[in-house]
Amino acid sequence: xxxxxxxxxxxxxxxxxxxxxxxxxxxxxxxxxxxxxxxxxxxxxxxxxxxxxxxxxxxxxxxxxxxxxxxxxxxxxxxxxxxxxxxxxxxxxxxxxxxxxxxxxxxxxxxxxxxxxxxxxxxxxxxxxxxxxxxxxxxxxxxxxxxxxxxxxxxxxxxxxxxxxxxxxxxxxxxxxxxxxxxxxxxxxxxxxxxxxxxxxxxxxxxxxxxxxxxxxxxxxxxxxxxxxxxxxxxxxxxxxxxxxxxxxxxxxxxxxxxxxxxxxxxxxxxxxxxxxxxxxxxxxxxxxxxxxxxxxxxxxxxxxxxxxxxxxxxxxxxxxxxxxxxxxxxxxxxxxxxxxxxxxxxxxxxxxxxxxxxxxxxxxxxxxxxxxxxxxxxxxxxxxxxxxxxxxxxxxxxxxxxxxxxxxxxxxxxxxxxxxxxxxxxxxxxxxxxxxxxxxxxxxxxxxxxxxxxxxxxxxxxxxxxxxxxxxxxxxxxxxxxxxxxxxxxxxxxxxxxxxxxxxxxxxxxxxxxxxxxxxxxxxxxxxxxxxxxxxxxxxxxxxxxxxxxxxxxxxxxxxxxxxxxxxxxxxxxxxxxxxxxxxxxxxxxxxxxxxxxxxxxxxxxxxxxxxxxxxxxxxxxxxxxxxxxxxxxxxxxxxxxxxxxxxxxxxxxxxxxxxxxxxxxxxxxxxxxxxxxxxxxxxxxxxxxxxxxxxxxxxxxxx
Ligand code: C2E
Ligand code: MG
Ligand code: MG
Numbered sequence: 001x002x003x004x005x006x007x008x009x010x011x012x013x014x015x016x017x018x019x020x021x022x023x024x025x026x027x028x029x030x031x032x033x034x035x036x037x038x039x040x041x042x043x044x045x046x047x048x049x050x051x052x053x054x055x056x057x058x059x060x061x062x063x064x065x066x067x068x069x070x071x072x073x074x075x076x077x078x079x080x081x082x083x084x085x086x087x088x089x090x091x092x093x094x095x096x097x098x099x100x101x102x103x104x105x106x107x108x109x110x111x112x113x114x115x116x117x118x119x120x121x122x123x124x125x126x127x128x129x130x131x132x133x134x135x136x137x138x139x140x141x142x143x144x145x146x147x148x149x150x151x152x153x154x155x156x157x158x159x160x161x162x163x164x165x166x167x168x169x170x171x172x173x174x175x176x177x178x179x180x181x182x183x184x185x186x187x188x189x190x191x192x193x194x195x196x197x198x199x200x201x202x203x204x205x206x207x208x209x210x211x212x213x214x215x216x217x218x219x220x221x222x223x224x225x226x227x228x229x230x231x232x233x234x235x236x237x238x239x240x241x242x243x244x245x246x247x248x249x250x251x252x253x254x255x256x257x258x259x260x261x262x263x264x265x266x267x268x269x270x271x272x273x274x275x276x277x278x279x280x281x282x283x284x285x286x287x288x289x290x291x292x293x294x295x296x297x298x299x300x301x302x303x304x305x306x307x308x309x310x311x312x313x314x315x316x317x318x319x320x321x322x323x324x325x326x327x328x329x330x331x332x333x334x335x336x337x338x339x340x341x342x343x344x345x346x347x348x349x350x351x352x353x354x355x356x357x358x359x360x361x362x363x364x365x366x367x368x369x370x371x372x373x374x375x376x377x378x379x380x381x382x383x384x385x386x387x388x389x390x391x392x393x394x395x396x397x398x399x400x401x402x403x404x405x406x407x408x409x410x411x412x413x414x415x416x417x418x419x420x421x422x423x424x425x426x427x428x429x430x431x432x433x434x435x436x437x438x439x440x441x442x443x444x445x446x447x448x449x450x451x452x453x454x455x456x457x458x459x460x461x462x463x464x465x466x467x468x469x470x471x472x473x474x475x476x477x478x479x480x481x482x483x484x485x486x487x488x489x490x491x492x493x494x495x496x497x498x499x500x501x502x503x504x505x506x507x508x509x510x511x512x513x514x515x516x517x518x519x520x521x522x523x524x525x526x527x528x529x530x531x532x533x534x535x536x537x538x539x540x541x542x543x544x545x546x547x548x549x550x551x552x553x554x555x556x557x558x559x560x561x562x563x564x565x566x567x568x569x570x571x572x573x574x575x576x577x578x579x580x581x582x583x584x585x586x587x588x589x590x591x592x593x594x595x596x597x598x599x600x601x602x603x604x605x606x607x608x609x610x611x612x613x614x615x616x617x618x619x620x621x622x623x624x625x626x627x628x629x630x631x632x633x634x635x636x637x638x639x640x641x642x643x644x645x646x647x648x649x650x651x652x653x654x655x656x657x658x659x660x661x662x663x664x665x666x667x668x669x670x671x672x673x674x675x676x677x678x679x680x681x682x683x684x685x686x687x688x689x690x691x692x693x694x695x696x697x698x699x700x701x702x703x704x705x
Contacts, residue, residue, distance in 0.1 A: 009125050010035060010052035014043045014069060015087065016061045020110070024056055024087075027114055028121055040064035044072050047079045053128035054121060056108070059088040059099070067102050074103040081131070083124040157241070157261045164253055166191045166210050178239070178262065180231030195258070196229040200238060209243035213256045219244045228260070238264045280354040282332055283339045291353035291361055295413040298351075298365035299406050309406040310364035310373035313420035314380070317398045317432040319358035330390060337388050338397060345379050361417070370405065371508060374446040377401050377435040385433070400427040401435035409438045453509055456489070456502055460514055464490045467522040468688035471697065472540070472659060472681045475673050480698065482572065484540040484681060485523040486688045487515070507544055516547040520560060524571070526691060528564040535698060540572040540602065545579035549586055554593045561597075568598035572623070575601060577609025580619060591619050602659070607647055616654060624651050626677070628662025635667055648675045 009032035015021050021036045028034060032053065037046045040061040047055060055073070059066035066086055073079045085106040086099040099107045105127075106120050152159050158175035162168055168186045171194070176182055179195055186194045191210045198205050209220040220243050227236040241260035248254050278290040286294065298309045316322075316338070323331035335358065342360075346352060351363040362380075364373050380399065387394040402424025410416045419438040427436040437443035459465060465487055472482040489497040506512040523539045530537050547553060561568055573594065580587050580603070594601055602623035603616075607630055626647050633640045644660075651658040660672045663682030672680060686697055 009033070009054075009129065010050055011054050011056065011121065011125070012036065012047060012050055012052040013056045014038075014040065014046075014061075014066070015056070015058035016040065017058070020058065020087070023112060024117075027112065027117060031118070031122060032125060040066070040069050043069045044076070044079070047073055047082060048076065051078070052082060053132075054083045054085060054124050056085050056087055056121070057104070059086050059090070059095075067098065070102040070104060083128055085120065085124060157259050159257060159259050160186075160191065160195060160210075161246075161255060161257050162191050162210055162214075163255045164214060166208070166214055166256070168194050169255060175260075178228060178230070178237065178260075180233070191258070194231075196231075197226050197239075198229060198236070200225040200227045208258075210256045210258050213243040213245045213258075214253065217245050217253055237262045238267055283336055283354050285339060285360070286351060286353040288353065288355045291351065291355060291363070292413065294351045294353075295363055295416070298363055299411075299413055299416075302365060302367075302406060305366070307365075308367040308370065308408060309416075310367050310370070310376075311404045311406070311416050311420045312362040312364065312373070312377060312380070312435070313402040313404075313417070313424045314360040314362060315400050315424055315428070316358035317400055317428075319397070322395070322397070323357075326395075333390055334388055334395060334397065337390070338384060341383055341386075342380060345376070345383060361420070367405070369508070370408075370442060370446065371449060373403060373405070374435075374437075374450065375509075377403060378450065381433070381435065398433035400424060400432045402427055402438065403435060404438040405442070408442070449505070452502070452505055453511070455491075456505060456509075456511055456515075459489050460511065460518065463518075464492075465515065465518050465522075466490055466496070466690065467519055467526065468690055469526070469539070469694045470681055470688035471686050471694070472679060473685050475660070475663075475669050475678060475680045478685060480537070481679065482538040482540060483694065484574070484688070485519055485526070485542070487519050487542075503544070507546060510546065512544045512546050513550060516542075516544055517556065520556065524560045524564045524566060527566055527570050531566070531570075533695075536570070537698075538570050538572055538600075540574050542574045542604065543579070545576065545582055548575055548579045548590065549583050554590060554597075557594075557599065558597065569600070572600045572602055574604040574625065576604050577606065577611065577615075580615060581610055581612075584615070588619065591621070595620070605661070607643055613650075616650070616656070621656060623657045623659055626658060626660045628682070631660050631662045631668055631672070631682075632664070635671060641671075644672070644677075645675050648672075648677050652676060 011028055011032045011034050013021050013024050013034065013036040015024070015036070016038050018038060021038065025034045025036065035046070035050055035052065037043050040063050043057075043064075057066045057069055061069075066088075070084050070086070073082060073084060083106075084102075084104040085108055086102075086104045087108050087110060088095060088099075089110045091109045096107045105124055108117050108120055152170075152172040155172070156174065158178045159170075159172045160168055160175045160179075161170040168183075168189055168191055171179070171181070171183045171186055175195075176186075179186070181189075181194045192208050195208060195210075196205070197208055206226055212220040221241075226239055228239045229236045239260045240263050241258070243256055243258040245253050246255045246257060278287060279285060280287045295309070295311070301307075302309045316335070319331070322334065326334075339352070339354075339360075342352060346362075349365055353361045353363075355361050362376075364376060367373055380401065384397055384399045387396055389395075402420045402422065404410065404416050404419035404423060406413075406416050409419045423436045423438040427434050430436065437446060466489075467485045467487055469483040469485060471480045472484060473480055487499050487503075489499075489502055491497055503512070506515050520541055523541045527537070527539045543553070557571065560566070561571065591601060600622040602625050603621050604625050605627040606624040607627045624647060626644055630640045630643045630647075634644045635641070648658055650656075658677045658679065660668075660677050660680040661682065663669055663672065663680040663684045665684055668682075669680065669684060689697055
């Protein structure tokens with residue numbers, strides 16, 4: 001093997017014989033820089049000064065023997081590691097032994113054998129260099145390790161190192177903080193125990209990237225939406241990052257490193273940023289960007305489910321004036337108060353956006369009846385007019401609104417907004433503090449409806465509802481066996497309005513509840529008056545679907561029977577098939593409560609609704625009222641005849657009483673009798689009559705045969 005020695009190597013020759021020095025220098029000059037000392041007393045200081053790799057030390061010297069010099073050299077830490085080779089003319093074994101015992105590495109005998117001498121020196125020079133290199137690498141590695149340690153301890157990311165079995169070998173302080181584990185406890189534990197990762201949503205444990213990095217020997221990114229469960233608090237923090245395998249110089253895997261950091265704050269910041277980008281700063285409402293998005297969504301959904309979307313453009317009347325006189329800050333506060341108020345009447349699927357200083361847009365998705373949006377506009381208008389309190393003062397605001405409808409007014413969101421703007425302009429021109437539809441026709445319809453609703457409200461409030469009574473008779477002899485209470489509305493001009501004109505509106509607006517209650521009260525009062533006059537006549541009252549499913553109905557009726565001292569048999573309720581099937585469970589309950597009290601229940605307009613045998617059986621009603629549409633044409637229309645016949649057979653087989661409605665002729669009466677129907681009501685006997693007329697009718701004992 002050819003050894004190469006750095007030219008920077010030094011050899012110090014210590015010999016009192018100049019000839020020896022010359023000889024050795026000549027022999028070794030190509031291997032290193034050669035220095036010499038001929039006085040043994042100067043040897044130590046020279047060695048300290050030069051720090052040579054190898055010292056060739058003559059044993060026999062006058063002042064101090066080579067052995068003593070060697071002792072001194074070995075004693076001094078600075079020179080202790082220098083390789084000392086003794087030189088002597090003595091070749092005895094004990095000499096050689098003593099030399100080595102003094103700490104020398106070798107022994108060269110004189111006279112010199114050039115080749116052996118060169119080889120020995122060369123070997124020691126090489127070994128010295130190796131030792132120096134080793135020391136240097138050790139120092140270098142130590143420094144590197146220190147640097148790494150400091151880096152890992154001071155970086156903001158958490159770092160955990162593992163061995164090939166995914167057991168922790170190191171963790172930095174951030175990793176300790178985030179996991180709740182101290183390095184001393186964690187070392188040797190599986191990473192899956194120290195670093196418990198789970199899915200943010202499902203809370204299911206997810207595979208630790210270290211395991212994958214080790215098995216697949218590649219860099220593995222952590223699954224998205226991961227959270228790290230803290231050891232002690234069981235709190236968790238959103239984390240992200242990756243794991244990488246570590247290889248040795250032979251490319252063998254020796255472990256893995258995972259680096260991760262908390263992204264909780266980053267996420268919160270991202271959420272906040274996206275909120276700010278889509279919302280108005282003052283009110284926190286969606287801004288124009290989000291509004292567009294929601295509007296597009298609402299429109300495409302409405303198309304799919306064949307519904308409408310309403311858009312209300314809202315503008316605060318004379319807001320500039322308020323702002324200028326009160327200052328911007330107060331103006332802003334007023335706007336916030338307004339928004340807060342509006343939010344109390346909005347449904348969760350409505351979107352209220354702020355699109356300008358005092359301009360708002362409301363999206364009403366999923367509209368079935370356009371009344372829904374005009375009702376909302378009315379409510380907004382009413383609500384906004386209530387005074388606002390600010391800094392101890394009261395202020396008033398009103399709103400102008402423009403309404404457009406998708407797809408009635410336009411099939412694209414952009415045009416819809418423009419149309420709402422046109423409608424808003426109309427509303428402002430009409431004197432503000434109101435709302436307008438983009439479509440004039442719709443506007444008219446809504447206006448009319450609103451007026452009707454107002455007059456119905458007034459009529460209820462002013463007690464202008466009257467109840468008329470239509471006699472119910474036995475078909476065979478025309479004997480009066482009961483009366484149906486039918487409501488009428490007395491207009492301000494004295495004319496009467498038919499229930500067909502206002503009952504549907506009352507049902508839509510919920511006014512049917514107070515209205516129905518009023519009819520019940522009036523019917524009971526009438527029954528009590530008849531009782532007082534010695535007439536025992538059951539009264540039938542129509543009950544709307546909304547009323548029937550209302551919780552207080554049974555209680556109300558019990559109360560009325562009590563108050564007017566009426567036997568339960570004096571009251572019959574007429575319910576439509578539709579009302580019965582709306583909430584089957586509650587219907588069954590309500591019906592059984594009525595049965596328990598002793599009140600009979602009739603199904604009104606039978607045959608026009610569901611006419612399901614199943615519910616007839618289930619609900620056990622007392623009476624079926626055959627709808628007048630079948631009775632009307634039963635003599636000329638075979639189908640109607642068959643229907644009437646079937647209903648009668650059905651009633652008979654289920655022991656349900658039958659009442660034919662709308663009997664207008666003697667022929668109809670005869671046919672109904674022939675088919676087996678016993679009771680009826682209709683113009684043939686009497687139209688519905690006001691209280692006094694009905695009394696007359698009763699007194700006359702009018703009974704058509
Ligand atoms: P309904 O309960 O089926 O009442 C019978 C309707 O038929 C009454 O109309 C009555 O005047 C009419 N009628 C009776 N005999 C004849 C006839 O021979 N020929 C014709 N063409 N019609 C006849 P009215 O009073 O206009 O009531 C209409 C509907 O309004 C009622 O139908 C009922 O559904 C509803 N209604 C009336 N009063 C009330 C009430 O107090 N509450 C509720 N919820 N609905 C009511
Ligand atoms: Mg009826
Ligand atoms: Mg009817």
